[in-house]
Amino acid sequence: MRRVISLLAMITALLFASSSLTSSVNAQGSAYNTNFVTAITYQNVGSATANITFTFYPASGSPISVPRTLAANAGASLNVGTTTELSGFSGQGSAVISSDQPIVATIVQLPQSTTVRNRPLSNGFSSNDGSNSVLIATVLKNQFNQTTKFSVQNADTTSVNVTVKFFAVGSSTPTHQETFSLNVGTARFFDAGTIGALGSSFNGSVVVEATGKVVATAIEASVDSSYKVSAFEGVAQGSNTVYMPSALCNFGANQQRTAYAVQNSSNSNTANVTVTYKDLSNNTVATQGASIPPGAKASFLTCSASGIPTSGFNGSAIITSTGAPIVAIGKVSANPSIAPSFGTAFIGASGGAQKLAAPYVRWTQSRFDTNPGNRQRANIAIQNVGSGSSGTITVRYYDLNGVLVGTHTLGSLQPGQKANSNPISATLASGQTQDKLDEFGYFGNNFGGSATIECANSGCQIVAVIRISSANSATSTANVVAEDYNAIPIN
Structure with a gap:
């Protein structure tokens, strides 16, 4: 499980794009060919205002620093395409976040397309998450109508040498491998669809080996007209x-x-x-x-x-x-005759924590399908992975200023058992009004909403997956798209 980001955060971001790329948005032939603009949603899980620096590493040129502050418990978003300091940043790149308070972050990829409505989600990495071996459990090329793109980022303090090995299903011998070097903070990007050594199609996984610490993130996108796209992180161990x-x-x-x-x-x-x-x-x-x-x-x-x-x-x-x-x-799919673009991905958890953070939480009660894809709904699946009962589980929903909007209290879970939460199930906090939960995370032209999830019993261990859904039709309530990301341990 990932630790809280404190002092140094490694974020591997796929397909960064500046606002100069967003002015000419066209319908794409597939999700695989769609451009994305990255937004980084980040949450201060510390006790004081955080002084944060985002350092962006473009494919070429010098790093770019962007300073921000964030109140305790608050969640905010930095859109790469509309941030003034990044007006000259375009193409692919990576980023490192530093902060004097513990923070967590989730990457949201915003599709620049009229047909792709899903937003791939993947978490940032703490400085402790880097490893000299990283596993990407699924990599596809024209398999199941999908192809994988992934990136490997240097999470160390010096340059590293990296070898990437592609293994086909059932094989212990690599089909293909590449060796290269990475400077501090920078990333190397791979598109399985353009690697000839994988043949016309490939179904397998990837092992990344390095002389220092690295992290990895992947996007899986459909190559047909189903417009499915999802994202997930590489796992170090x-x-x-x-x-x-x-x-x-x-x-x-x-x-x-x-x-x-x-x-x-x-x-x-x-x-x-x-x-x-x-x-x-x-x-x-x-x-x-x-x-x-x-x-x-x-x-x-x-x-x-x-x-x-x-x-x-x-x-x-x-x-x-x-x-x-x-x-x-x-991975989660749906009946293609009902929701053809529905497809999600999330990491299986090897252990839990007593308290978790969810940096990206949204809910719209009345505008879900009035403008399909414009506003989302978040549902949180919580599982007890400890050896004893969890005790009461409390989900607290905070606005972009760190103000508590509502609390959802769930009963105790037995080992292996799960329960669900969302903002509309919460009880309003004192001084709040129902519209703050009905349209949670949407405040005029500003966006920001987050949650913490906590179990009560001493030594309890929980994990959670947050599903962000968007309407894909103004007339069919069952036709939705969705993406998942894992809640991040705070302690």
């Missing part, structure tokens, strides 16, 4: 237990279903993997198993598990491994 707060089979009006991409993090040992599915009452309803060769990956489809209710299952999963540790990516 495997685990023998991975928790998935979301496990679905034909759930909801658009029949959502989950799939897990599980990667063996060992270079030498086979991983014997079991996926255990639990319902909202914490009953085990099904299991799946597979053996995964070193460095390779396997996929697990929730609806394919024997015993899973195929009509509206909503639960969670625990993935365990013997023989070798693993990393896992959760």
Whole structure:
């Protein structure tokens, strides 16, 4: 799990674009060909006003510094395309955040398209998250109508040498590898669609090895007219237990279903993997198993598990491994005849924390489908990953100034059990009005809303995944797009 960003934050951002690129927005033939402008949503989880410096590293030229301040508990957004100090910044790049208070950050990619409405989400990294080995559990080229783009960033204090290895499903021998060097803070970008050595199509994973600390982030985008796009982070270390707060089979009006991409993090040992599915009452309803060769990956489809209710299952999963540790990516899709552009991605968690932060939270009660894609709704799936009951779970929703708007109190969860929260379920804080929750995170022309999630029992451990949904139609309420990101541990 990622630690709170304090003093130094590494953010790997894909497809930064300046405002000069946003003036000529055209409909794109696919999500893969769509340009994005990056917005960084950041939250001060400290006790005092934070003095923050964003340092941007363009593909060429000198770094650019952008100073900001942020009140305690507040959440704000910095849009790369509209920030005055970045008027000369365009193309791809990376960024480092420094702060005198602990902060967390989530990257929001804003599509510059009339057809792509989803906003890929990925978290920033603390200085402790960098590693000389990073795993990207799923990398595709023209597979399942999707192709992956990813970046590797130097998270060290000196230059590093890096080797990137591509492993096909079921293979322990790399299909392709590249070696290069990176200066401090800079990133190297990969587009699987342009790598000829991967052939006409590729389904696999990537292992990044470096002489110093690096981090990685990936975007997965459709190459057809479904306009799906999602993002997730690379993982530095495997685990023998991975928790998935979301496990679905034909759930909801658009029949959502989950799939897990599980990667063996060992270079030498086979991983014997079991996926255990639990319902909202914490009953085990099904299991799946597979053996995964070193460095390779396997996929697990929730609806394919024997015993899973195929009509509206909503639960969670625990993935365990013997023989070798693993990393896992959760993905959610929907019935393409109902919500063709629905597709999300999130990281499976290897452990939890007593308190979590969600830097990017929005809710619109009345304007969700009046202008599809313009305003979002956030739903938070919370799972107890500790060995005992969680005690009361409290979700606090804060505005862009750090003012408490509402609190949602949930009952205790047993180990493996999950529950859900959103702003509209909260009880108003003293002095607040209902419109602050009904249109949470939207304040005139300003944007900002965040949350903290906390369990009460001593030593309790929780994880959470935040789903940000947007309407994809003004007439069909089931036709939505969505993206997930993981809540970030504060302690």
